[in-house]
Amino acid sequence: MLSPELRDAVVRLFDEKGLLEAVLHVRRGTGAGLAEADAAVRAVLHEAGRLPVSPRGETSVELLAVGPLGPSVVELLDYDAERYTGVPDGTKVITRLFDVYGNDEESRELAACLGADVWDFNTHALDPWRADLDALSRLAGGDDVLVRRFSKLRAAGFRFFFRVLPP
Amino acid sequence: MGMSAEVLAIGPFHRGLLPFLDQPPERHATTREGAVLVVSVFRAPEGSTRSRELAACVGVEPWDFKSHAFDPRRADLGALRDFHAGYFRCEEHAKARAEHPCDACERACEAPVERFVRLRDAGFEFFFCPNG
Numbered sequence: 303m304l305s306p307e308l309r310d311a312v313v314r315l316f317d318e319k320g321l322l323e324a325v326l327h328v329r330r331g332t333g334a335g336l337a338e339a340d341a342a343v344r345a346v347l348h349e350a351g352r353l354p355v356s357p358r359g360e361t362s363v364e365l366l367a368v369g370p371l372g373p374s375v376v377e378l379l380d381y382d383a384e385r386y387t388g389v390p391d392g393t394k395v396i397t398r399l400f401d402v403y404g405n406d407e408e409s410r411e412l413a414a415c416l417g418a419d420v421w422d423f424n425t426h427a428l429d430p431w432r433a434d435l436d437a438l439s440r441l442a443g444g445d446d447v448l449v450r451r452f453s454k455l456r457a458a459g460f461r462f463f464f465r466v467l468p469p
Numbered sequence: 470m471g472m473s474a475e476v477l478a479i480g481p482f483h484r485g486l487l488p489f490l491d492q493p494p495e496r497h498a499t500t501r502e503g504a505v506l507v508v509s510v511f512r513a514p515e516g517s518t519r520s521r522e523l524a525a526c527v528g529v530e531p532w533d534f535k536s537h538a539f540d541p542r543r544a545d546l547g548a549l550r551d552f553h554a555g556y557f558r559c560e561e562h563a564k565a566r567a568e569h570p571c572d573a574c575e576r577a578c579e580a581p582v583e584r585f586v587r588l589r590d591a592g593f594e595f596f597f598c599p600n601g
């Protein structure tokens with residue numbers, strides 16, 4: 303359970319900056335993993351009437367990127383830039399860009415934004431230049447952070463992968 | 470809520486890997502040889518101690534990002550077997566919540582290490598992913 307202060311911050315951040323920022327804020331504040339933070343944020347937003355639709359379905363998917371660390375990408379990864387201090391440029395790093403938990407429809411939408419198909423594994427190694435960035439932004443609730451990260455990592459030569467999580 | 474961790478592998482599909490992937494074989498009826506997939510190899514969802522143990526098994530430092538894309542030949546297979554020993558139950562025993570493992574339970578515990586070896590030999594690249 304989140305503290306009252308954190309709950310207020312979640313609703314405010316969601317209204318101002320979108321879902322991803324709210325989730326990141328909870329992760330920083332609690333040390334929670336992505337799945338936990340995502341679930342906690344959704345619960346708060348649901349209660350606050352911001353996310354009226356509860357997760358549906360059993361499909362959980364993820365967008366991952368792999369590529370070389372460098373000055374242009376260090377602020378786009380999963381953790382604060384300072385945690386990458388001492389890691390040489392060019393080191394291969396992996397980052398999670400977006401997750402969908404237990405929602406068939408949203409999983410399908412994420413795949414479609416990326417030019418992939420949830421259950422066609424031939425499409426999961428993505429061609430990031432085929433992604434529909436406007437649709438991606440809409441899927442993230444108008445959140446520009448996701449699209450900014452995606453385009454900058456793409457420009458830095460990262461490889462992108464769509465993944466269906468194990469049942 | 471401490472750290473959790475997962476080891477992921479990314480590499481080319483081939484039919485021989487069907488028993489070791491994240492989804493049942495029937496999901497891969499149309500997957501072509503060479504299609505690049507992400508596979509979950511090991512998971513330590515339950516906290517920092519197990520996550521640190523898993524990191525040690527594969528020769529990485531949990532929070533040293535330069536060690537996370539790791540060379541699978543450096544992993545300690547014996548330590549990985551110990552890490553999973555007694556950890557899984559066969560389907561029947563999982564349902565019955567049985568205390569005492571049978572042979573099938575033991576095979577279930579060996580499965581993750583076999584998956585790792587098969588993916589390694591198929592040329593997959595490996596990543597330790599901390600979460601926390």
Ligand SMILES: [Zn+2]
Nearest residue numbers: 559562571574
């Ligand atoms: Zn058994």
